[in-house]
Amino acid sequence: MLLLGSIVLLIKQPTLGLKRQDWLVIAALVAYASIGMLEAWWDGQGSRGIDKPIRFLLAVPTLLLIMAYPPRLGWIWSGLVVGAIGAGGWAGWQKLAEGEWRATGYTHVIQFGNLSMLMGILCLAGLGWAWVQPRRILWLTLLLVGALMGVLGSLFSGSRGGWVGIPFVLLVLYRGYACHLPGLIKGGLLVSLVAGFSLVYALPQTGVESRFHEALNDVSLYLSGENQATSLGARFEMWKGAFYLIQEKPFIGWGDNGYQEGMQILADKGAVHPVVTEYGHPHNEFLNAFAKRGLVGLGVLLTLYLIPMKFFARQLGSPNLELRSLSVAGVLLTVAYIDFGLSQAFLIHNSGVMMYAFLLAVLWGSFAVRNRG
Template sequence: MLCAIALVVPSGYSLGAVMLLLGSVVLLIKRPALGLNRQDVLVMAVMAVYTLGGVVEAWWHGQGISAMDKPVRFLLAIPVLLLVMAYPPRLAWFWGGIAVGAMGAGGWATWLKVIESVARPGGYNNPIQFGNLSMLLGVLCLAAMGWAVTQRRRHLWVALFLVAALFGVAGSLVSGSRGGWIGIPFVLLVLFRAYAPLMLKRHSVGVLVGVLLAGAAVYTVPETGVQQRVHQAVEQVQRYASGDRSSTSVAARFEMWRGASHLIAEKPLLGWGTEGYKQGMQDLGSEGVINVHSSTFDHAHNEFFDSFAKRGLFGLVILLAVYLLPMRFFAKELGASDLSIRATATAGVLLSVTYIDFGLTQSFLSHNSGVMMFAFLLAVLWGIYSRQRKELAHADLYRD
């Protein structure tokens, strides 16, 4: 349920997470042996520190308990990580849930676009969050290929994940969420690093050609809206470079980043806090430093500028740690001989890669959907990954 209903029911991204959190109560009753290692502790520590950073920010700047809400989700995900590590799910259900979620999101977005003529489908979310999370689910389906080829009915699994990946990416494309498209080359690099050695050279070339042809087809078909969104972005960048600061979506982001940079320069260590950031941006707007329209938003539409401006250098370092530390640990098994572990490792790396990409044009963790999906997917993926590695090490020791 964590992924299967994430985007197709109201607050679906929370329902599976809450059920997992409630299920983690069993840890207090059965007290299973977890055999935590250094990497497990560090991943949980960085999740706890992210929460601590958010709580300290809210307390330091007098923002109240409501400002602690989103950072606390990372702390709540830690019991879920331990639950999954102790009682790992059947991988067919985990990977299958991701495929169902991708197909549901892409299918619904396509229906809204083609049948109901919605300009930018967003389902129960805004189009940016919806489109990027749909892209994430599609990308994770490609990560699942390593696990799929080890199954008895591998051809059916591979076909399912290919179709689901197309649906997930389609959900992003028809939503017009351009920020999610920037990171596609980096996603492909991770997938190539993980799976290219498994394919014959001619197959690798064929896959590359297929991806390029699919991209060209998506771009050239007007009904997808991709070509229009790309041309629109290029035009808006050119206009801004020529001095036009009117309120286009691209210009607004540039202005918000410029305003955040001013605030960062004034309070680089501890930041302004959320309320101080909003007041500071409004002051910059009224002084004519940035476009007035851009001064009305409560976040910088860039995860890194936003964190730096609100929480200072310490907040930025914590944000980078929560993305990069788990990614580094997952990356150790991108070449694992056990393809099931390789699939989990690839998914873990891609989770951080996609969120870093999404964060370039959107403060993704400022939204419930963004923080819930990252925190709980990280918890589930790490729980599965850690358990897989321990079981493999135990099996190797037994064989020796």
């Protein structure tokens, strides 16, 4: 809908007054899309290969539309609250009522859990905005409930990759909000966090303790050589295989088709466990980009994350809480995706692409307009 709405830019042709920062964010989107489509072309992937890269290109007119006609921030935070509550509620139903081992929503379990976590932590970013609203208590309550439900959705999914980045998420929130609070309140928040984490770990219904012990067992089995095909063991083998492939073609990469052929050769030679041939990516965003698109592919991926992060971060201490909330949200978006990418090739999935590309467009467009004021 946002993309279709951007047609109005061709009709009304509003003056956007793009700044250097805007052009660099747009360039990051275009560069990532271009390298992805170029890989699809030379690797012979056909239309299948350009489906996801082109969505980053289509996010550009959406970004321009948001800059021309910025929405009320209440609509953005409301959408995140509804999404987080919906994800957490559905995950709770699957886990507690239906007895599922891991809540999956209607998509891949890792994608579902991590995106639920993303919406939850973005609700926390909105607390600064809520603080200066006339109906402060209502908005603070809604955002906190959304944050809780989003995090619960992640816990019920058992997607451990999203939990690894929690310390970095807390660091961003501290830099954006908590560092300005009195020491007594900081202490209270710290005690609450420790108590909350302890409760989540202790309650068997969350599945956190069992997933933690599964991870330790996977590592033990891998190191002993007893089983290399566990969840973590398979990842270790895929990462090892990706490193082998990168060493052979570090500059241009193998392409998606070439990657799978290369992994099959490595498995046939006994260099890696045959389990790696069951996957079309190494379960790591950065190794995936490096192995398939070479140094250039890795470079544009880092650009896609680090350029927006750098510009969002400049307003983490802004006295304008509305602007600061968007700054915190933008940094959290990039930090979360970097975290998710450590154990999953998140941007090869439709959900991962759409959430990053279009959330970035909405957040940057809203941020850039208010940053000028």
